[in-house]
Amino acid sequence: MNFDLSEEQQMIVDSVAKFVENDSPVERFRELRQSEQGWEPQMWAKMAEYGWLAVAYPEEQGGFGGSFVDLALILEQLGRGLVPEPYIPSVVLAGGLISKFGSSEQLERYLTPMIEGRSSLALAYAEKQSRYNLNDCLTRADKSTGGWTLKGQKVWVLNGHAADHLIVAARTSGEQFDSSGISLFIVDSDAPGLSRILVKGMDGQRSALINFDGVEVDADRLLGEENEGLAPLEWAIDRGAAAACAEGQGEISEMFERTVQYLKDRRQFKVPIGSFQALQHRAAEMFAEVELCKSTMILAAIQADNEDAGTRKAEISSAKLQLNDGGWFVQKYALQLFGGIAITDEEDIGLFFKRLRVLNGLFGDADYHVDRFQSLERFNGESI
Amino acid sequence: MNFDLSEEQQMIVDSVAKFVENDSPVERFRELRQSEQGWEPQMWAKMAEYGWLAVAYPEEQGGFGGSFVDLALILEQLGRGLVPEPYIPSVVLAGGLISKFGSSEQLERYLTPMIEGRSSLALAYAEKQSRYNLNDCLTRADKSTGGWTLKGQKVWVLNGHAADHLIVAARTSGEQFDSSGISLFIVDSDAPGLSRILVKGMDGQRSALINFDGVEVDADRLLGEENEGLAPLEWAIDRGAAAACAEGQGEISEMFERTVQYLKDRRQFKVPIGSFQALQHRAAEMFAEVELCKSTMILAAIQADNEDAGTRKAEISSAKLQLNDGGWFVQKYALQLFGGIAITDEEDIGLFFKRLRVLNGLFGDADYHVDRFQSLERFNGESI
């Protein structure tokens, strides 16, 4: 048991922090909000050069053999700058799935260029009716001569508007809610029959609504086992939730630190407002939540690599609940303590607020994770 | 629409407040906690003399033809002194049922002596397994030659240890959870086969666990219609909940006012602790909850006489939720602001705290009332 950062990890943290400060402060995101793509390929390439896209993949795949904790440390720093490049969809979700379940050919075709910053990926899993239920899948993949034909629709595909390749969850057998029968396919985003509608999000980031109108995919595009895609999908979304906690930690910390600074700077009634005890106590309560978020985020990141699904789910759900509840406390009161200025689009604090609210709903909201936790076997056993 | 007290109502409030101040301050309850009965028949007789036991019954029954609001106003003041006489069990619950559903003979035999302060009543409805479900009834009343034979057990019978007569809910047909088949009987507490176990409560008040081991009751002891006892029981328990809100209002107000006074008197760091802004803000939040409790309590009292069960349930459940949630906020922070002394048995604030927690659980807790509210027809219709 050890919570210290290794020397390498400390170096990563420092370099990402420096990158945010010099190359991608919030101002950059503010400008990119107006653009179509929402992020910049050359910055993605730069991140690849630094090795941040490769860090957690095995060395034999061109990675550095790091752990999920490394990803979390990078994401936390990226969150501080609201860096809009598609790290979670491309590196954590889709890249993670290909790395873990892909054939060597798939690795080479899809993971390698992404690691090198030449392409980006996305995971298309949610459907209009599915909410957070991963087994709720209507998109179908029917056997065809050369492979499969995809029909259906996916929504809120993070980076779906820009990704070169998509991993698509589709039903190869069974009915809408069946656990088995879901398969994962790697689909080119320019495949005939595939159409994308750009969707701007509350947080200024982009996703896509994607229609699959008879998209043909070759047999070698199947990722992992046929009909057995749900477990990998759950694994990926779990890591997505842990990643949301990590990125969210950056935004929470930033909101909190900026709020404390504002309390010291802003004067009303002839004194700094941070001298008012009621606001001091609120700040203290926020500090406690920030620390609790940090603790659960670290634990979730550590357990994201755990092969025992029970442990992984318990810690990730706990962390996501803390992000959604404790983080909400911080984001809500950061705005309140900033006062009116926080409601203007010119002030950064609102940008962090919106991004956090989006992370809050991604990969399961508080109710979802509480419900998942209480359905774990261990909940009915020992409580400790 | 009018929220002003009538002249008569103001007189009642003043006289009960004076009674509490002179005859029954908290100190009296403190002493009675140690006694077996927990309350005093001579004080009950005095309350009868003042007319407080009669106020809400129709004039032809020997009452003053008042409304439930009158009961609420009395209870609120009694709550301020933690007066332990069995007003809710005897006047609101059992007395209310006899007044509304009793035959003229029953009125004369059971209501009249109670109104005159010569006897007290109780309502035995809860069972070990029933929690807050009024239809969950295992106690059986089987037809016998002269009437019925009662077998079963009732728990947490408020004033059950001292009451002269009990109203007992028992099943005359159907199975454990059936809505129909429950009947109400008036039973003498000294009937053969009836045994009572005195139970001291957290709040220092008394109730009884009562075993019915083949208790014979005459045919004329049936209150209301055979098998149709559930609706009257629901009506009575609803009014019990409204009464709990009214009494609780007295305790909440008392806790709040004493806390504000303490904030002005208690000095730490060389100043009154009420000069600390963080504590001021807490007090302000408590004030808001006290006022919200007061508002919902009044509305519930007004609607407790409403024949439309939907309106009655909606307002009473809203008030009980506010008592249980908002009241809890007040009671919790009253203790916190008093600090260590509040945890000693010598300080009154803890007595109010305990009584409020008991009221919180009586006649349905927060979850129960929220659940009831969302199952009302109107919840699915208009929300306003």
Added chain:
Amino acid sequence: MDMSFTPEQIAFRKEVREWIDSALPPEIKRKAENGANFEHDEVMEWHKILYRKGWAAPGWPEEVGGPGWDVAQRFIFGEECARANAPTLSPFGLGMVGPLIIEYGNDEQKKRFLPKILSGEEVWCQGYSEPNAGSDLASLQLRADKDGDDYILNGQKTWTTHAQYADWIFVLCRTSSEGKPQQGISFLLADLKNTEGIEVKPFLTTGGTDAFSETWFEDARVPQENRVGPENEGWTMAKALLGHERTLIGGVAESGRWLAATKRIAASTPVGVGTLMDDVAFRRRIARLEMRRRAVGMANLRILAAAQVGRAPGPESSILKLAGTEVYQAITELAMDAMGHNAMGWFDSPLEALPEPQQWIASQFNYLRACTIYGGSNEIQKNIISKVILGLPNA
């Protein structure tokens, strides 16, 4: 005490309900049923319809154009407007400067301003806050220097809600720098459209809308006759107005609209084979807020009934601001939760991705973070309660 409605009141409710149903223009009605956002023009259209009916200002005395309703009728009218999801009228004229002119204005002012406030012909906005005088309103610095029959105004107001649509602005300004900061403040009415030297710059909120503006005054001339009440005694009026604002901001009626929207969203959101409205735990969350909102509504009613007609509500209205805004925010938070993954969207998301009834939820959710801040932040309300009502000592 009595909450029952007389046959006359029941008939009145029926009349109001039927009239609203027939009077709402089709497009507004469609939006109301959808829970969609109203444009400023639509709100003003509804204002004028109400004016023609004589119902634009339920709280005004009859002699200045109010309908002559008692508290019960006003309550019923408010309930029915909320029930119909009708647009909420702008409060600055009808709810704020109007009542203030009625109480403190001279006859000239009453004649000049009240009719056009009532008719909606002149739209008003509020000039209270300044960049360095937010919660600490008394430290405001907008200068008004006397010059002949005029004041010359120099300085800046911010959070002048809807100034871009307004014809007139009421401003608190400093006419003297002597004494305590509360002294030396006066209350002026300025013609926004026809005064040289006033510039309105709308800015975006985090809700993505331009609800607010900054308003700049540079040697702007305002006639002294447009001062309401005595010079240097504007603080009295400012406080009275904040009392009015607090009951308005509590937003009990408006929050009902969003609660209804939340139910509609939940009922149209599939979860498994049913909808989110079938999920007992989620129903309970809605129910809790609905019950809490009823509690605030009842407190509102008690306070309004206690305050005499025409008089400003006292410091106890602070609890409405506190509890009302919190429940209002909580309702928008719940609506966001109901939307699930759709809560990622924004009002400019394509309709394929975000159906119309959900389009404005996120914007409202963001914008309403302001309601615990404006009108005297909730922290300020707690100061008022603890000092004025509870009499707790100063530090």
Added chain:
Amino acid sequence: MDMSFTPEQIAFRKEVREWIDSALPPEIKRKAENGANFEHDEVMEWHKILYRKGWAAPGWPEEVGGPGWDVAQRFIFGEECARANAPTLSPFGLGMVGPLIIEYGNDEQKKRFLPKILSGEEVWCQGYSEPNAGSDLASLQLRADKDGDDYILNGQKTWTTHAQYADWIFVLCRTSSEGKPQQGISFLLADLKNTEGIEVKPFLTTGGTDAFSETWFEDARVPQENRVGPENEGWTMAKALLGHERTLIGGVAESGRWLAATKRIAASTPVGVGTLMDDVAFRRRIARLEMRRRAVGMANLRILAAAQVGRAPGPESSILKLAGTEVYQAITELAMDAMGHNAMGWFDSPLEALPEPQQWIASQFNYLRACTIYGGSNEIQKNIISKVILGLPNA
């Protein structure tokens, strides 16, 4: 960063679990399984069993009798004790004065006191608060005047937890009235049983138990050799001790015991044809608290791991006090809710009315209202965080 356990650690956990299972006396075990309350004698019996095993003071250095465990082992041991519902040892000797003597005491004091704290032969209590020095500890007034080799103590301490069972008391007292109130305080150890002029008066708590006492000093002589650290510098030690106390009071391990009890109650409480544990909404309420408790537990671990062995935790331990006590209280509140109508009862209710596992819940619920007050109230913790950690300015 790494949370995985080595094979040695897994073996260690097994060893601890098996030993506790075999070492718990039958009656204590029965109570543990039932979630019932432990008497003082039972706690001391368990203390002595742990002592004989060498496990009474997991955090002490080996040279004074600690087991020589690292943070991970201590963590595992704590988890296993909580899992077994074993009695929680009194913290005043092992967790508070012991570590303080280890850090600040001289060799004589170490030799005299530590072995008997470890063995449980001498029971300790704490003399910190006074009736007029609660949150404002620095204003304490218990006087210690020098007389020859002794101090003569006059005054009063309150909230001296378990003083009626204790042999020794550690007191903060005033040895000088010069300078700031924090200066002039010294830290003394007094023999409760053998000092004339010390009187202990237990009083009832709202939990109905006599956990606390008031302790009166009237010309009570304490040898100067029983002073820990330099004269007039007791404040340093007081602060160090409060750091220890905060992590102890957070009560993460203890709250797990009551969470388990809540689950047992819910599983044995019929609701309709099932039990309360089948009610999804109630399960979620339990789950939420369990998840929150994990979060506090993880924060605890992070802080303990960061603090070097033997050193007192810093101001960041305030968050454990804050969040830990709140989750602890919330768990007892939930246990009360689980009991339904049984929550009306009291520990002297007859067993027919209230089954044994529910007998002590209400008492604990009431008593634990204190945990956000003692050890530096949660308001004081917020002061510490905002001043010491966040550096917010003074008023």
